[in-house]
Amino acid sequence: MSTHIEVWIGAALTLMVLSFLWRDNPFYKFAEHLFVGVSAGYWMVMGFWSTLWPNGIVKLVPAAARVTDPGAELPPQEPLVIIPLMLGCIMLLRLWPRLSWLARWPTAFAVGTTLGYNLVRVVRSDFLAQIHATVAPGVLLASSTGGIDWVASVNQWLILLGTACGLIYFTYTRRGRGLRNGPARAGLLILMVAFGASFAYAVMGRVAVLVSRLHFLLGEWLGLV
Amino acid sequence: MTTPKIQPDFLIRLGNLDRRWLYLLLLVSLSLTLLYSPLFPDTPSAFTRPIFQRIEELSPGQSILVSLDYSPASAPEIEPMAFAVTRHLLVRGIRPVYVTLWPEGNNMLQEIRSQVIEVDFPALEEGRDWAALGFKSGGPLLINALRQDLSAMYTGDLRGVPLDSLTALGGAKKLADFPLIIAFSGGTPGLKEWILYGGDPTGTPVAGGCTGIGTPEFLAYFPVQLMGLLGGLKGASEYESALAARYPQRDFPRRAGRRMGPQTVAHVIVLLFLVLGNLSYLRRRSTTSGPSTPASGGTR
Numbered sequence: 001m002s003t004h005i006e007v008w009i010g011a012a013l014t015l016m017v018l019s020f021l022w023r024d025n026p027f028y029k030f031a032e033h034l035f036v037g038v039s040a041g042y043w044m045v046m047g048f049w050s051t052l053w054p055n056g057i058v059k060l061v062p063a064a065a066r067v068t069d070p071g072a073e074l075p076p077q078e079p080l081v082i083i084p085l086m087l088g089c090i091m092l093l094r095l096w097p098r099l100s101w102l103a104r105w106p107t108a109f110a111v112g113t114t115l116g117y118n119l120v121r122v123v124r125s126d127f128l129a130q131i132h133a134t135v136a137p138g139v140l141l142a143s144s145t146g147g148i149d150w151v152a153s154v155n156q157w158l159i160l161l162g163t164a165c166g167l168i169y170f171t172y173t174r175r176g177r178g179l180r181n182g183p184a185r186a187g188l189l190i191l192m193v194a195f196g197a198s199f200a201y202a203v204m205g206r207v208a209v210l211v212s213r214l215h216f217l218l219g220e221w222l223g224l225v
Numbered sequence: 226m227t228t229p230k231i232q233p234d235f236l237i238r239l240g241n242l243d244r245r246w247l248y249l250l251l252l253v254s255l256s257l258t259l260l261y262s263p264l265f266p267d268t269p270s271a272f273t274r275p276i277f278q279r280i281e282e283l284s285p286g287q288s289i290l291v292s293l294d295y296s297p298a299s300a301p302e303i304e305p306m307a308f309a310v311t312r313h314l315l316v317r318g319i320r321p322v323y324v325t326l327w328p329e330g331n332n333m334l335q336e337i338r339s340q341v342i343e344v345d346f347p348a349l350e351e352g353r354d355w356a357a358l359g360f361k362s363g364g365p366l367l368i369n370a371l372r373q374d375l376s377a378m379y380t381g382d383l384r385g386v387p388l389d390s391l392t393a394l395g396g397a398k399k400l401a402d403f404p405l406i407i408a409f410s411g412g413t414p415g416l417k418e419w420i421l422y423g424g425d426p427t428g429t430p431v432a433g434g435c436t437g438i439g440t441p442e443f444l445a446y447f448p449v450q451l452m453g454l455l456g457g458l459k460g461a462s463e464y465e466s467a468l469a470a471r472y473p474q475r476d477f478p479r480r481a482g483r484r485m486g487p488q489t490v491a492h493v494i495v496l497l498f499l500v501l502g503n504l505s506y507l508r509r510r511s512t513t514s515g516p517s518t519p520a521s522g523g524t525r
């Protein structure tokens with residue numbers, strides 16, 4: 001059994017959280033509130049020291065770099081950093097009802113620049129490249145032998161047909177009757193299989209986390225593993 | 226008209242089982258399996274093999290970029306694969322250059338340092354055989370900057386050693402100078418950002434590892450935009466088995482492989498109760514007379 005206080009605290013908090021499986025109780029509530037509080041504090045501190053300090057304060061006042069590292073080389077001053085800092089401060093005006101309208105300006109700026117920055121890349125990588133990969137040649141050749149790679153080719157056709165059927169299922173402009181109904185039903189089945197696979201992956205992830213916690217309890221805390 | 230009284234049989238009673246019995250069964254089964262820690266045989270899948278082969282093809286001394294974009298919450302799934310890939314790189318003499326898009330990534334890097342490098346490769350020297358550039362904020366913006374110039378965002382490594390003095394970089398000045406980018410991703414920003422802003426614009430091959438729940442999202446990028454993917458604990462276990470088969474003399478720990486035992490038991494229990502739950506539902510529906518209602522398990 002562990003003799004380290006931090007392991008005992010970790011084990012106690014793990015058991016408090018797992019106690020929710022029995023029913024809601026004060027121990028669970030305590031662990032939950034503690035987690036939320038510690039997380040908020042942690043992210044506040046991390047946000048300040050990892051983003052606001054090096055990207056804002058230090059660039060505006062280079063001498064501030066020596067607050068965290070007395071031997072640090074002083075970076076060049078970047079006075080234009082005052083603009084994003086001001087926009088950040090204006091965003092906080094949302095807290096004052098009379099001036100809250102001003103907060104729309106930095107929000108609009110952030111939304112606009114993010115959209116402009118991401119649009120081209122997302123269209124190229126998530127849209128055009130995906131279409132290109134989906135409609136790749138129907139017969140694929142094995143790179144090692146040069147012959148037909150039957151498994152890859154069949155997979156390619158399944159992806160193409162599955163995508164087409166899925167898109168037909170989501171076409172609502174006409175009632176699904178006759179010829180369109182078959183592909184739409186196939187699309188529905190393919191979507192069900194995809195959701196099932198996603199759910200199975202989710203179960204695997206959750207079980208991995210549970211196993212990790214049990215390993216901590218049985219191993220690091222009790223010393224049985 | 227009276228409704229005939231139905232005697233609940235085993236299957237129907239099973240449908241009303243308190244879920245806490247299932248939790249207890251799962252807890253006991255997983256604990257027992259963990260105590261015995263069986264190692265199930267595993268073989269690399271079509272998603273895992275390309276990463277292993279690519280690293281095998283690299284020449285000793287080459288530098289590759291490894292991004293540790295995960296936190297303690299996703300570490301149970303991601304850390305074993307980061308450990309296994311690090312062991313593979315270092316045993317081949319390839320020099321990993323670690324960066325991270327997540328603030329907690331520096332702590333994850335510390336785990337790699339203390340549990341893998343210092344234990345399995347004590348002779349290797351930081352800065353010469355591997356480098357830790359660490360965290361910088363910005364996510365996609367950081368990747369964009371690295372695409373142009375590494376020194377635009379990093380003046381040195383985590384110890385403060387200037388970039389020029391780090392021989393582990395192998396002279397790499399920008400993202401395209403690396404022959405491979407491997408991103409271990411527990412969420413956003415992570416693997417997707419490395420594909421969109423790192424791999425696609427530069428043509429640098431991107432490989433990655435992600436949580437189980439994130440795997441379906443990344444399968445769409447395989448194999449054109451993403452050359453290989455380690456999906457959850459299973460992907461990590463597959464990589465460990467490939468490493469063990471290729472380098473049996475090193476006898477590396479198989480953390481993911483050991484945890485696939487409890488994982489398998491949990492899957493069997495979930496599947497079993499999935500089947501029993503459906504049988505119970507069908508049984509209940511077949512024994513219900515009169516107009517069916519959702520509450521009585523009728524058709525909807």
